[in-house]
Amino acid sequence: xxxxxxxxxxxxxxxxxxxxxxxxxxxxxxxxxxxxxxxxxxxxxxxxxxxxxxxxxxxxxxxxxxxxxxxxxxxxxxxxxxxxxxxxxxxxxxxxxxxxxxxxxxxxxxxxxxxxxxxxxxxxxx
Amino acid sequence: xxxxxxxxxxxxxxxxxxxxxxxxxxxxxxxxxxxxxxxxxxxxxxxxxxxxxxxxxxxxxxxxxxxxxxxxxxxxxxxxxxxxxxxxxxxxxxxxxxxxxxxxxxxxxxxxxxxxxxxxxxxxxxxxxxxxxxxxxxxxxxxxxxxxxxxxxxxxxxxxxxxxxxxxxxxxxxxxxxxxxxxxxxxxxxxxxxxxxxxxxxxxxxxxxxxxxxxxxxxxxxxxxxxxxxxxxxxxxxxxxxxxxxxxxxxxxxxxxxxxxxxxxxxxxxxxxxxxxxxxxxxxxxxxxxxxxxxxxxxxxxxxxxxxxxxxxxxxxxxxxxxxxxxxxxxxxxxxxxxxxxxxxxxxxxxxxxxxxxxxxxxxxxxxxxxxxxxxxxxxx
Numbered sequence: 115x116x117x118x119x120x121x122x123x124x125x126x127x128x129x130x131x132x133x134x135x136x137x138x139x140x141x142x143x144x145x146x147x148x149x150x151x152x153x154x155x156x157x158x159x160x161x162x163x164x165x166x167x168x169x170x171x172x173x174x175x176x177x178x179x180x181x182x183x184x185x186x187x188x189x190x191x192x193x194x195x196x197x198x199x200x201x202x203x204x205x206x207x208x209x210x211x212x213x214x215x216x217x218x219x220x221x222x223x224x225x226x227x228x229x230x231x232x233x234x235x236x237x238x239x240x
Numbered sequence: 241x242x243x244x245x246x247x248x249x250x251x252x253x254x255x256x257x258x259x260x261x262x263x264x265x266x267x268x269x270x271x272x273x274x275x276x277x278x279x280x281x282x283x284x285x286x287x288x289x290x291x292x293x294x295x296x297x298x299x300x301x302x303x304x305x306x307x308x309x310x311x312x313x314x315x316x317x318x319x320x321x322x323x324x325x326x327x328x329x330x331x332x333x334x335x336x337x338x339x340x341x342x343x344x345x346x347x348x349x350x351x352x353x354x355x356x357x358x359x360x361x362x363x364x365x366x367x368x369x370x371x372x373x374x375x376x377x378x379x380x381x382x383x384x385x386x387x388x389x390x391x392x393x394x395x396x397x398x399x400x401x402x403x404x405x406x407x408x409x410x411x412x413x414x415x416x417x418x419x420x421x422x423x424x425x426x427x428x429x430x431x432x433x434x435x436x437x438x439x440x441x442x443x444x445x446x447x448x449x450x451x452x453x454x455x456x457x458x459x460x461x462x463x464x465x466x467x468x469x470x471x472x473x474x475x476x477x478x479x480x481x482x483x484x485x486x487x488x489x490x491x492x493x494x495x496x497x498x499x500x501x502x503x504x505x506x507x508x509x510x511x512x513x514x515x516x517x518x519x520x521x522x523x524x525x526x527x528x529x530x531x532x533x534x535x536x537x538x539x540x541x542x543x544x545x546x547x548x549x550x551x552x553x554x555x556x557x558x559x560x561x562x563x564x565x566x567x568x569x570x571x572x573x574x575x576x577x578x579x580x581x582x583x584x585x586x587x588x589x590x591x592x593x594x595x596x597x598x599x600x601x602x603x604x605x606x607x608x609x610x611x612x613x614x615x616x617x618x619x620x621x
Contacts, residue, residue: 149482150281152574153551153581171603173551175280175482175574178603197549201281 115233116141117208121222122232123184128208129222132215136185136222139212140172140203143236148174151203154196156214161189163216165223170213172203184226187216252297253395253452253460261468261478269362271298274480283483284576287443288619291401291471292479293464296442296449300364300391302371304355308384311521312375313355317347318506318529320519324349329422329438332514334367339505339528343367344494346440348424356390356436360496364391374524395455399467400447400487402619403474408437408448410470416448426451431466433459442484444491445619489582490575492543492615498554499541499570499584507532508586509541510614539567539586543614544598548607552583552600559599559606560591569600575616582616583609 120128126144129136145151153173163169163183170181192214196202203211227235249272252258258265263274273295277283286292304313313321319332328349334342343363348356359367368389375387399408409416414428414437424438436451452459468476485495494500500509507515507529515529546552552572560566572583583600591598594613599606 149276150279150576152281153549155550175486175576176275178551178553 116143116229118229120208121184121226121228122235123182123226124235125182127182127184129184129226131218131222135190135215135217136187137212137215138169138181138184139207140181141232141236142207143239144179145204145207145211148172148177148179150175151200154200154203154213156192156196157189159189159192162219163187163189173200181213183216185216185218185222187219189214190217191215250298252295253455253457254295254297254397254464256457257461257464258295258478263478263480266481268298268481271361273298274478275482276480277478280480280482280486281576283477283479284486286475286477287401287445287479287483287487288577288617289402290475290477291399291403291407291447292477292483293467293471294398294400294479294484295396295464296398297395297455298361299396300359300361300367300389301394301451302357302359302368303388303390304357304371304375304385305353305388306383306385307353308375308381309353309355312371312385312387313347313357314519314521315523316357316371316374317345318515318523318525319347320516321347321349321355322352322519322521323516326351327423327425329424329440330514331422333500333506333509333511334370335506335523335525335529336502337524339525339532340502341496341500341504341506341509342370342502344496344500344511346438348436348438350426359391362497364389390453393454395452395460397450397452397463397467398441398443398447399450399471400441400443400445400479402446403471403476404445404447407467407471407474407476408450411466412437419448431463433463435463442493443487444493444615444617445487483576485571486573486576489571489573489584490577490615490617492584495571504541504586505529505532505537508537508539536589538588540589540592541570541584541586542592542611543582543584543616544600544609545583545612545616546581546600546607546609547597548609550600550602550605550607551581552585552602552609557601558585558587559601560587561597561599563599563606566591566598572600578617580616582612584614587611
């Protein structure tokens with residue numbers, strides 16, 4: 115149900131490892147709970163990120179949600195297409211709706227879950 | 241109305257229909273109601289381009305009858321109930337003696353001795369207590385006015401959108417085209433159920449509000465299913481509270497608790513058109529209204545749209561171009577049909593001219609906005 119090539123945080127962000135980099139996004143579970151996304155606030159490139167800390171916000175019509183970085187590193191690319199089309203996060207949360215790409219600093223945290231563990235985690239939050 | 245309590249939350253008679261339609265239920269002022277079904281943006285645009293169905297049973301209804309009814313209503317509200325014809329409705333604030341707002345409501349005039357006042361769900365108990373207290377103070381002979389809270393016995397649906405009349409017309413023998421805007425007919429048989437139908441709504445589109453008296457779940461199911469079935473060829477969808485809010489904001493309709501409350505007057509809120517100082521009888525707040533109309537106000541509600549990137553929301557600070565604080569956002573959102581980020585807020589009168597630059601403070605960052613004319617959206621007539 116959740117892409118198996120990704121790792122997931124309890125706060126519903128995912129990462130895809132790409133060599134020394136990781137791409138970060140939010141899961142379909144999170145996007146579904148948020149509803150129609152109308153605005154995404156992302157950090158600028160070269161911003162350092164710390165695992166567990168907020169890297170920006172995602173806003174739906176009704177709510178503002180922090181995006182927590184699952185990893186530590188430095189932002190190398192942001193998905194600027196989301197500026198004019200924030201709904202892409204709803205339409206394609208694992209593909210075109212990616213948020214930022216970071217150059218990893220250190221190992222990825224051990225408490226990130228695989229798809230199966232994440233699915234179980236989501237069922238406890240229903 | 242049959243309400244089955246779920247511990248603390250009340251349910252409307254349409255609860256099963258809302259659930260069956262996939263409504264995402266939330267706590268809305270103590271009611272278990274859907275914030276959305278297919279999604280706020282989709283629902284919003286469906287109402288603007290086709291037709292949508294809302295359960296609005298949480299609204300309140302207070303009946304005011306008797307020879308003293310006109311006198312009481314005229315004192316309670318700023319608008320002129322004596323100018324209404326039988327079967328006509330007016331939108332009006334209801335003020336305290338100091339001119340601040342108890343609630344905004346619709347006054348349905350059956351006759352000079354019978355009025356139905358439709359009030360916000362969040363204020364039902366407060367308004368009823370207020371009306372009862374005012375009735376006691378009434379100059380009319382005791383017993384000349386009866387006030388009845390019918391909120392629990394009415395269910396209410398709203399069908400709104402360009403196709404609303406076409407859809408509802410298939411369910412009644414009443415000629416809906418004869419019901420003019422802000423008029424009503426009672427009774428109107430809809431899907432075999434006796435109802436009151438008014439051409440009113442909270443969306444800025446054409447449409448009707450359908451009041452079902454003495455409602456039970458059988459009547460509710462009958463009317464809901466009939467409307468959804470009749471609306472199917474037109475693409476009807478059930479609409480939740482989220483879209484109800486974005487629709488009314490585009491149309492610059494007030495939300496009590498956000499844009500108007502017990503600290504604001506109708507003149508400050510841009511509702512001067514509802515204040516009939518010359519109606520010939522004294523009403524609550526009249527002196528303050530007269531003073532404000534003559535000398536001006538310290539703040540006025542304006543509409544703005546974002547120029548910079550960000551979503552304005554209730555409570556966010558507003559600043560002038562020079563950075564000085566000037567007020568607060570009362571309502572703000574992404575507007576799905578006009579595809580802009582818009583809001584309302586109170587500012588000093590000097591800053592109300594269209595084009596005036598403002599700043600909205602969004603999580604510590606000042607984002608540029610500008611004053612725009614309202615309503616933000618008007619339907620083609």
